Amino acid sequence: MRYRGETASRLDNLTDAVFGIAITLLIFNLTNPNSFQDLLTFTKTLPAFLMSISFIILIWKEHLRFSEIYRLEDSLLTILNTVFIALVIFYVYPLRFLTLFLTNFFFYTEIAVNIPGDKVPYLMIYYGFVAFALYFVLYLFYHRALRLKTELNLNSYEEFYTKSMKSRMLIMFMVPLLSILLTLVINEFSFIWASVVGGMTYFLYTPFIFLWYSRFNNKSKEFEDE
Numbered sequence: 123m124r125y126r127g128e129t130a131s132r133l134d135n136l137t138d139a140v141f142g143i144a145i146t147l148l149i150f151n152l153t154n155p156n157s158f159q160d161l162l163t164f165t166k167t168l169p170a171f172l173m174s175i176s177f178i179i180l181i182w183k184e185h186l187r188f189s190e191i192y193r194l195e196d197s198l199l200t201i202l203n204t205v206f207i208a209l210v211i212f213y214v215y216p217l218r219f220l221t222l223f224l225t226n227f228f229f230y231t232e233i234a235v236n237i238p239g240d241k242v243p244y245l246m247i248y249y250g251f252v253a254f255a256l257y258f259v260l261y262l263f264y265h266r267a268l269r270l271k272t273e274l275n276l277n278s279y280e281e282f283y284t285k286s287m288k289s290r291m292l293i294m295f296m297v298p299l300l301s302i303l304l305t306l307v308i309n310e311f312s313f314i315w316a317s318v319v320g321g322m323t324y325f326l327y328t329p330f331i332f333l334w335y336s337r338f339n340n341k342s343k344e345f346e347d348e
Contacts, residue, residue, distance in 0.1 A: 125190050126190075137206070141178060141182045143211070145178060148221070167225045170220070178210070187287075193274075220249065247305055250320070264291060268285065278345070286341070297324060300323055301321075301324060
């Protein structure tokens with residue numbers, strides 16, 4: 123594997139800066155501790171905040187892996203990267219809402235965030251759509267890299283790796299898409315079951331990614347033997 127992006131481009135630096143801004147906005151838009159009680163409430167947001175920031179770091183890591191191997195100098199990739207960072211910034215306030223909502227749910231705090239029970243399925247759809255959009259853009263990244271395999275001078279292993287990452291991104295965006303569809307269908311009959319099934323759908327990541335990794339690992343060994 124050759125790393126063509128060891129030296130970060132200006133676009134990579136811009137993307138990293140956007141992720142930094144997103145994390146900063148996420149924490150500075152939590153409850154403002156003006157009293158000791160507010161400080162305790164702020165502390166209780168830590169578990170939910172860590173969960174939110176973990177998703178941002180996960181998405182950043184996916185982008186970093188791509189930019190280290192391929193160069194983002196193609197015009198279409200530049201457009202896709204612009205859409206990608208716009209989605210990251212757009213996701214900050216929904217993540218903030220989720221952080222505060224989970225803090226209220228688990229710790230019974232009095233943070234001014236509320237949602238009626240029959241609206242929870244729509245919240246699941248909202249977050250599912252953003253997750254779908256982010257991973258779909260990453261899928262298009264690898265699709266574009268395959269189209270540029272001649273210009274990038276990909277060797278046989280790099281071409282296999284790119285196809286494998288493309289299939290992994292397919293899994294990553296198909297699961298939230300399936301969650302959205304199931305939530306929409308079941309919500310016609312019960313908003314409670316729509317919320318439960320919509321959330322449980324994400325457990326499909328475990329067997330799907332396990333199967334993907336098993337196939338990827340076995341195929342990689344064939345290249346080691348060459």
